Amino acid sequence: MRKESIRKDSNLVKKQINKLVTKRLTLGAVFTALTVALSTFYIPIGATKVFPIQHMMNGLAGVLLGPWYAALVALATGSIRNLLGLGTLYAYPGGIPGAIVVGLVYRYLGESDYATLTEPIGTVVIGATLSALILAPMRGQGLTLYFFWTAFAVSSVPGSILGYIVLKSLRRLGLDEMLL
Secondary structure, X not given: OHHHHHHHHHHHHXXXXXXXXXXXXXXXXXXXXXXXHHHHOOEEEOOEEEOHHHHHHHHHHHHHOOHHXXXXXXXXXXXXXXXXXXXXXXXXXXXXXXXXXXXXXXXXXXXXXXXXXXXXXXXXXXXXXXXXXXXHHHOOOOOOHHXXXXXXXXXXXXXXXXXXXXXXXXXXXXXXXXXO
């Protein structure tokens, strides 16, 4: 009798985990689609295209999905934008670190919506630095660290603020609970 009860509990846990994974993958796909669809709005700065909507979605995904799903959303979005000719290779260091930082800050430093505002730490400090020190030289571009910090901040700071506002709106309407 005891083994049967444990087996039922185990199956129930597996079903709940599968359901959560499915919901997160689905919401991640929706975030990716929305970000790509809104990618027609960008600001060209030098060799980069800055997308504030990407950083807004990084904040939302980091808080609602966690760091690794948020990173997958940023990776998928950057890949699709590049395939469609809407983005540049700078989408990867410009998007993925910001999503991870938001997710980690939210998870480990207190579950506060203010975590969305930490997106520029990942994008500007980590992503722009990687772009300047690794990606630009590999592409034969002599762009400076200051250039990348400025360009990425122009996109990331307003995007993270917009992400915070959208997240607070979703929470106020009770839609955040519906999503997950």
